[in-house]
Amino acid sequence: MSGVVLAAHGTRSSVGRRCVETIRRELQELLGRPVRLGWVDVCEPHVSDVVRDGDVVLPAFLGAGYHVRVDLPTAVAEHHGVTLTPHLGTDEAVVEALAGRVAEAGGPWPLTIVGWAGSRDERSRDQAAEVTRALARRWQGRAQVVLATPAEIPALVVGSPVPVGVASYLLAPGHFHDRLRSAGAVATTEPLGSHPRIIEALARRVHDVYERPWGHVFPGLGSGAEGLAVQCPTG
Structure with a gap:
């Protein structure tokens, strides 16, 4: 069975890291399956060191910046059958x-x-x-x-x-x-953090991977490239 990886930016703030860990834990509880955490910058372990063949990778990012468009696809490119879901975007x-x-x-x-x-x-x-x-x-x-x-x-x-x-x-x-x-x-206000709607949006992306064809536009994310699930080759 494929695993789930939550990919986050990284921060030097211990409070910020605990917040992301809370997101991971609550997502794991909602999904009923393990969720691993990988960072794109500043913190370790890096996403590339956490992801495995066949994983579903969830970008915990609000905007479609360089990390989402370049760093994350690069981090998972050497693994087979990995699905990189849309970031949170304008959901x-x-x-x-x-x-x-x-x-x-x-x-x-x-x-x-x-x-x-x-x-x-x-x-x-x-x-x-x-x-x-x-x-x-x-x-x-x-x-x-x-x-x-x-x-x-x-x-x-x-x-x-x-x-x-x-x-x-x-x-x-x-x-x-x-x-x-x-x-x-x-x-x-407090940051968005582990607000229930954020956790639900991340969980929905995992469910959609198994319910929709690869590359299908995800609901609420528009019709641009930022709304596509990308699957890496399986062989």
Whole structure:
């Protein structure tokens, strides 16, 4: 039977690593099968050292940046029969989890900032903008919703005549979340972390591997390449 590998970015934050381990553990409980953890950067073991032939690899990433498009396919390329599923992307579960974190923190606020790490990758920027627009539609008439990096948020807070809150569009605590929290907003949500909708979205990707033909577009992820399951050759 094939195994399941959760592939995460990596962080020097011990709190961030514990958060990702919680995601792995709760995913394992939901699936009822072992889930191994591999890192793409900073931490060990690396994904390439964890993955085995026939595994299903789940990218625990919000955006389609370099790690998702290049590093992960490279890490699994030497193994046979490995399926690399779509990253979390613009899945409705991400929007629902982010809205849930905002509600937990007392929002939405008149000005709600979707705080993210930023990216040079156009695909990642487009996906973050799409999530922001989805939240704006959800809270239409209740909040103005904008996307901003930690460097951009302080000026928005100072210049706002209304209370400002930050929705942390990050998967785990670490450097960027610390910067969001120190940006001066009235409230900052917790990262998405092990929110039930995130765990369910990851589990659904595993189930879909066995229920759908290889290369089928996964629901909620659009029709671009970021929505495809990629299977490596079996021989």
